[in-house]
Amino acid sequence: MRGASEDTHPTGILIGSGGNMRNKSLAADYISRAGHRLAALEVLMQRQSYADVVREAQEIVELCMKGLLRVANVEVPRLHDVSDILANAAAALPASVKPHVAQLGRVSRNLRRDRELAFYGSEDLTPS
Secondary structure, eight states: OTTTTTOOOTTTTESOOOGGGTTHHHHHHHHHHHHHHHHHHHHHTTTTOOOHHHHHHHHHHHHHHHHHHHHHTTTOOSSSOOOOHHHGGGGGSTTTTTTGHHHHHHHHHHHHHHHHHHHHOOEEEEEO
16 A cells, blocks of 8 residues: 555656655665675685675675665665666666666676576586
């Protein structure tokens, strides 16, 4: 059920103060945690732990994109790749981000795919 301050964007995205959107400081937390992961990439690269670099890079992009969605007051789903949702919410994003939405989507989709291989491997690929 929607509250009085909620509305549905023409794309079908829930915009407003419903569900998880009550915690406005979560956007800043996502960006902060992405920064910590970015610092960890240096260590992982030095140790040539490339599978872990891919996984952490994907999480950095995921957290940043979810932070953007929260800033735009868009309900954030529990998915690893929110590129379609970000694209659909482009009108609500900061002007400085709008020109980069398509590129962010491509990077997010590619990293999500690569993350699965990097984390789980396959019959012909050992991640480490």
